[in-house]
Amino acid sequence: MTKKQRQEQFISEKEVEHLAELAKLELSKKEFTKLRGELNEILGYFRLIDEVDTENVSPTYHVQDIVNVLRDDTPTPQQPDMLLEDAPQKKDRFIKAPKMI
Amino acid sequence: MHEQDTEGVKIGLEVHCQLTSLATKLFCSSPSDYRGKPPNTNICPVCIGTPGSLPVLNRKAVTHAAMIALALNFKIPERMLFFRKNYFYPDMAKNFQITQYDRAGGVPFATDGHITLDSGKRIRIGRMQLEEDPAKLSYDGTIESSTQTFVDYNRAGITLVEIVTDPDFESPREAREFLNKLSSILEHLSVSDLNLEGSVRCDANISMAGGRRVEVKNISSFKEVERALNFEITRQRSLTSKGIKVMQETRHWDEIRRITISLRLKEEEQDYRYFPEADLVPVTLTKQFVQDVKKGMPEMPEERAKRFQKDYHLSGETAQILVREKALADFFEEAAKHSKDARQLGSWLAVDLQAYLNEYGKSLEELKLTPKHFAEMANMVSSGEVSRGAAKTAFVEMLKTGRMPRSISEEKGLKVISDTGFVESLIDKIFSENPQAVQDALKDPKAVNFLLGQIMRATKGRVDPAVANRLVRERLAAAKGSK
Structure with missing residues (x-):
């Protein structure tokens, strides 16, 4: 990475705030600065991709060249009680979550 | 609404x-x-x-x-x-x-x-x-x-x-x-x-x-x-x-x-x-x-409505109402198997039944009636056994009780009166009670409807309309001739 790239800012303070909000993260000033720096480095690194000429390349949406992986509509027995055991909080058979609104 | x-x-x-x-x-x-x-x-x-x-x-x-x-x-x-x-x-x-x-x-x-x-x-x-x-x-x-x-x-x-x-x-x-x-x-x-x-x-x-x-x-x-x-x-x-x-x-x-x-x-x-x-x-x-x-698609409502119009001679409007719910359209087709007059049947299901269901906020399913109930209803009217007007009484009773319409009609005496002697004497009575209406009808053929209405009212719609119409017109023609 060149020195110029390192100094360039690829993500604004506002964008980091927005991301934190979306990820439901409360960041201290120190964490915020650290994260922004890290994100900036990652994004800067990804800028390398911009150097590749993609003029005549069609977009890829899946890395594997396969299509149509489908299954039949046949139910299989499940083990719901085993899964429920992993739930952090329960009430009767409900899984408890924090109040949302 | x-x-x-x-x-x-x-x-x-x-x-x-x-x-x-x-x-x-x-x-x-x-x-x-x-x-x-x-x-x-x-x-x-x-x-x-x-x-x-x-x-x-x-x-x-x-x-x-x-x-x-x-x-x-x-x-x-x-x-x-x-x-x-x-x-x-x-x-x-x-x-x-x-x-x-x-x-x-x-x-x-x-x-x-x-x-x-x-x-x-x-x-x-x-x-x-x-x-x-x-x-x-x-x-x-x-x-x-x-x-x-x-x-x-x-x-x-x-x-x-x-x-x-x-x-x-x-x-x-x-x-x-x-x-x-x-x-x-x-x-x-x-x-x-x-x-x-x-x-x-x-x-x-x-x-x-x-x-x-x-x-x-x-x-x-x-x-x-x-x-x-x-x-x-x-x-x-x-x-x-x-x-x-x-x-x-x-x-x-x-x-x-x-x-x-x-x-x-x-x-x-x-x-x-x-x-x-x-x-x-x-x-x-x-x-x-x-x-x-x-290729595997079943018949869609629009196609079905068109088929209803063609095969059962329904009006476009009636056909549209029937295909609005699959259950109703299926019910109609089942009833049509037992009926000789699908048009008559269609009108009972698309008009009279819908009015009743809307009024009482009910569904056809809740009424627990069979397609045969409606087929019998339509057959009674189309054979001339019961007039469309009188049949309405039997229809509402059928929807409320689930009884077959013919037995209701028999019990309530709804059968059409086609005894000409009885109708003639009724015409005598109505003509003498409404001299002005008779005069009007002699001048304007449209005014006949008032006299026919009186006959229907006196018999709660039980007189065969064709018979009443023919006899009233004959009587008017005779009156005109004797003038």
Whole structure:
């Protein structure tokens, strides 16, 4: 990475705030600065991709060249009680979550 | 329901419909019959979002969605993709919903569909997509006061199709007609049982001239949509008349109080960070596949209405009413097997029965009548055994008691009077009581109707109208001749 790239800012303070909000993260000033720096480095690194000429390349949406992986509509027995055991909080058979609104 | 001025109104609908005839969920083999089941019994690592679990698409869901797309005149792209819609809410344990997207290179299941209303107006349906239903949440008391959320993942992952119309509706009535047509199509395809609780949900956006767009969420049945829209028009109009501007907002339809309530506006703009679902590979919908689906499609309501007109000699209007619900159309065809006069039968089912059901807020199913009841009814009238007017008494009695119409007619003495001697003596009486009307009828043939009406009234409509008509005219002709 060149020195110029390192100094360039690829993500604004506002964008980091927005991301934190979306990820439901409360960041201290120190964490915020650290994260922004890290994100900036990652994004800067990804800028390398911009150097590749993609003029005549069609977009890829899946890395594997396969299509149509489908299954039949046949139910299989499940083990719901085993899964429920992993739930952090329960009430009767409900899984408890924090109040949302 | 009262009609109101709907000038400048623009409505768009977003319909979510479960494909209830599937046995498993959209991306896993958990059973889909969650109704009435204890919470969290129809769950597996995929639909509960256990790390490492992988979704696999249900083949039949693709076929059923393709049937819907074809029935709604959609274009089906050759290749479609699934996207992740990211958000924090416990109704999806993964923190995202697998859905489809029409931007960022996404391809929904189908685009550019439409339904044509009876007026000939075309309602455009921009897109249709396949996605998973979220879990059902419940609360301690009300949603506002509860300190916790209780999650039942039985519904999470159930197959949904989302159908989004353009803002083409100009009145709640048009929206209702569209939804009637849509539900009849879904019923005829046998892809969804709309009578199941929660199988369809609808959001509506509505704006009026000069105002902003308001979104109404949580309309839990098609029947409620017209009511919610009428409420919203009244509310927006009353704001405008007071000089208050209608704000862009999301409101919630409260089915019990029958009002819309403002939801708290989120400060942060919604940003779902859609991106391709890498755990699912693209699906190709080849021309061959689409053709095969097309071949396997059952008769659709529009075709059925046309066949009804041709085979049973029904009017276009009657045929349209009958195909509005698959159950009614099936009932009609079953009854027609026992009836010699399908036209007569059609009018009892499309007109008289509908009026009764509307008045008492009942469904045909609740009445517990067989097609034979209606066939006998129609046969009694078309054979001239009972007049159409007198038959109405037997009809209402039949709907209320479930008895066969002939036995009601016999008990109540509704049979047509065609004894000419009796009718002649009745004419004597009515002519002598109404000399002026007789004079009028001699001058103007149209005035005969008053005298015929008197005869029908005196016999509660039991006189064979053809007999009464002939005898009255004969008597008038004789009177004219003797003048």
